[in-house]
Amino acid sequence: MVTSSLPAAVHGYKLCQQCTVRQGGEPGDFEVVSGDSCFVCRGLMDRVPSMAKEALRRVRRYDYSTFSVGVSLPEGVQEREDELRSELKLKGSETIRTQAAKAVAVLMSAATRKHVDKLKPDLTVLVDFTADEVHVSSRPAFFYGRYTKPPGVSQRRELCHHCSGSGCSKCRNTGFERRPSVESELQRKLGSYSGSEKVVFTWLGSEDRESRVYPPGRPFVAEVKNPVKRRFPRRFAARFRGGQVAVSSGRTLPSKPVGLPKFRFRTKIYGVSSSKVDGGRLDELKKRFRKISVDFDRPHDRSTTKTVYRATGRAAGRRIVIDAELDGGLPVKRFVSGELVSPSVSEVLGTQVFCRSFDILGVTQLGELRF
Ligand SMILES: [Zn+2]
Ligand SMILES: [Zn+2]
Incomplete structure (x- = not known):
């Protein structure tokens, strides 16, 4: 509402049709002029249809069901509207920024039948009225x-x-x-x-x-x-x-997971020992590593405990093949050598064993992804 009750002829502000409507008030509060002569937008609102058309051209190649529109205004536009409102004590609700964005969105919705979602849009459309460009980015x-x-x-x-x-x-x-x-x-x-x-x-x-x-x-x-x-x-x-x-x-x-589940994995380890390991010792491996906790003294971190679910081995000379199931985060090579991990394969077999390589036979997730 124009509360100052100044007639248009006295305050002298001239606005285009759309900027007039946005200020609320009565017909006759402003002298309505063509867009180019509008005190606030200087023709910007007239460019909405062509910018919407450009936006539609830009979004065409995307897969999406929702979008949102933001606008970037040339310097001075918002300031002139603020000046007008404070000068005439207007309580206009919508700003030119909101109205321009909404107007583009309405035209886009009508043409595409896609919906506006301001919180989690698939596409974010930025209409830059200064550079006369439209930028589109999509939600990951x-x-x-x-x-x-x-x-x-x-x-x-x-x-x-x-x-x-x-x-x-x-x-x-x-x-x-x-x-x-x-x-x-x-x-x-x-x-x-x-x-x-x-x-x-x-x-x-x-x-x-x-x-x-x-x-x-x-x-x-x-x-x-x-x-x-x-x-x-x-x-x-x-x-x-x-x-x-x-x-x-x-x-x-549906979105970015906030947490990944813990996991355990089955691995086949190809190792070599510094001395020959007999069958009795290999049986010991199976007996000791039956769902037991091992300490892992993590470098640059707090020490932790991991579970070894099982481990079995067979040997040919100094070559050893171990089939084991371990908690995620327990390093296989250290579990074998005993470096920072106890008990380890080396410790149980009573001889230093090195892991030459290991394969991953299966990874079991313990729980689901959290969103
Ligand atoms: Zn205007
Ligand atoms: Zn390079």
Whole structure:
């Protein structure tokens, strides 16, 4: 309401139709002029339809069901509206920013039949009236799956050995080794399904580069940033010279998990002992490691306790093969050597044993992901 009761002719502010309506009040409170001459928006509100059209063109390639619109106004627009309202003591409710955003959203909804969701939109549309541009970003997609891998493939991408990550000709300026890793291969596949250029992984544990991971595979969650498409296959494989990283049990998660479950894993350990181990000692392994707690004196961290569910071994000369089931977070090599872990395989067998390699036969989640 114009409470000052100054007639338009006296206060002299001229507004366009839409800016007039936004101030509330009576017809005749303002001299209504064309957009270009509007004191507040200087024609900005007239540009809403063309900006909405540009927004529609930009969102077309995305998979989405909800969106939200924000606007960036040229300098001075909001200030002039504030000035007008304080000068005339107006209690206009909606600001030009809100009205412009809403007007774009209404046009987009009508054209696409998609809904506005301000809290958790699939797409965030930023209409920049200053630069005359529309920017679209999408909510990350979260993908859960399990991977298997052959030996010789590390879980994470490794920094380039020539430049240590700063970028050089050997790594084509990526800063990373060009040999395949689970991370690089999954990034490539998930990127190709989604159109995303950035994927961030959370792994449920890890293994060595030389470990083979057998089905059903190790669980992971991938945060796929700014995806164009939000659907992923349940299973897929990334093939490269020397093998493949395969994913199964894939599903899209509703949102970012706040917690990952604990897990235990079954591993086959290939070790070598410093002296020959007899059958009686190997039986001892089975007897001792039957759901017992072992202490793990974590480097740079508090010491902790982990469970060894079982361990059985067979030996040929000084070579030992151990089949064990361990809590997630208990390092296999230390469990074998006894370094920072007690009791260990070496301790029970009464001779120093080293782990040469180990494979992951299965990973069991203890509980579900929490959201
Ligand atoms: Zn206006
Ligand atoms: Zn490099």
